[in-house]
Amino acid sequence: MLEIKNLHVKLEEEDKVILKGVDLTVEAGKVHAIMGPNGSGKSTLSYVLSGRDGYEVTEGSATLGGEDILDMEPEERAAAGLFLAFQYPVEIPGVGNMTFLRTAVNAQRKARGEEELSAADFLKVVREKAKALEIDANMLKRPVNVGFSGGEKKRNEILQMAMLEPKMCILDETDSGLDVDAMKLVADGVNALRDEGRGFLVITHYQRLLDHIKPDVVHILSDGRIIKTGGPELALEVENNGYAGLKAEVA
Numbered sequence: 197m198l199e200i201k202n203l204h205v206k207l208e209e210e211d212k213v214i215l216k217g218v219d220l221t222v223e224a225g226k227v228h229a230i231m232g233p234n235g236s237g238k239s240t241l242s243y244v245l246s247g248r249d250g251y252e253v254t255e256g257s258a259t260l261g262g263e264d265i266l267d268m269e270p271e272e273r274a275a276a277g278l279f280l281a282f283q284y285p286v287e288i289p290g291v292g293n294m295t296f297l298r299t300a301v302n303a304q305r306k307a308r309g310e311e312e313l314s315a316a317d318f319l320k321v322v323r324e325k326a327k328a329l330e331i332d333a334n335m336l337k338r339p340v341n342v343g344f345s346g347g348e349k350k351r352n353e354i355l356q357m358a359m360l361e362p363k364m365c366i367l368d369e370t371d372s373g374l375d376v377d378a379m380k381l382v383a384d385g386v387n388a389l390r391d392e393g394r395g396f397l398v399i400t401h402y403q404r405l406l407d408h409i410k411p412d413v414v415h416i417l418s419d420g421r422i423i424k425t426g427g428p429e430l431a432l433e434v435e436n437n438g439y440a441g442l443k444a445e446v447a
């Protein structure tokens with residue numbers, strides 16, 4: 197599904213190298229988790245994959261279903277099936293949440309060669325999915341993320357993901373700032389989307405989200421490199437020994 201090879205990334209504006217040769221393959225149907233200390237490059241990886249400006253790939257490749265995504269515009273990557281749930285969801289004043297979702301869903305359907313959803317069908321689906329995430333009608337009417345609490349923003353990201361049904365879902369610290377109940381809602385939303393045709397890359401700082409979203413593979417990113425890969429037990433090891441302990445062990 198997603199194949200990253202020897203990815204090196206630096207900042208465009210500065211001579212700061214952030215990713216120093218990342219290799220990672222997420223197979224369809226699998227959930228991979230990336231954990232790592234603050235500043236290790238987790239968000240940078242998600243930004244580079246989704247096409248944010250300001251980063252330069254100096255070496256390596258990234259493909260989605262065999263297609264090179266690094267040369268694509270962000271909207272082309274989305275059309276190819278990539279989705280990123282932001283660590284810091286963006287507020288979009290003046291754009292109603294429902295309008296935003298409908299426009300995005302129909303653009304996605306168009307890219308896949310499918311017909312637009314009728315207004316009635318769209319409403320039915322969005323209400324059902326919003327309800328599961330405890331997003332009320334009022335939040336659907338308000339401008340995207342404007343005045344939403346931290347937890348509401350994160351749940352809104354998952355609603356977007358559920359509506360778009362991407363092939364490859366990247367979640368960047370969707371658990372941070374969530375209380376236990378909201379985290380359960382988010383995890384349920386992710387688990388409902390788990391499917392043989394879909395891959396997940398779940399970036400998290402803490403192990404607790406992985407109690408609810410059982411990963412198949414766990415990677416530790418430290419200083420721009422994956423220093424260790426293992427099963428779910430690796431997340432527990434980090435919880436018990438910290439990243440410092442792990443770095444020392446690897447060194």
Ligand code: ADP
Pocket residue numbers: 207214232233234235236237238239240241250
């Ligand atoms: P993480 O998500 O693992 O906490 P980031 O990818 O956000 O890490 O950041 C990795 C490193 O790159 C940090 O040292 C961060 O300060 C730096 N960095 C990332 N983006 C920028 C930017 N646009 N300008 C300056 N420094 C940046």
Ligand code: MG
Pocket residue numbers: 234235239
């Ligand atoms: Mg960070």
Ligand code: MG
Pocket residue numbers: 238239240283368369
């Ligand atoms: Mg980050």
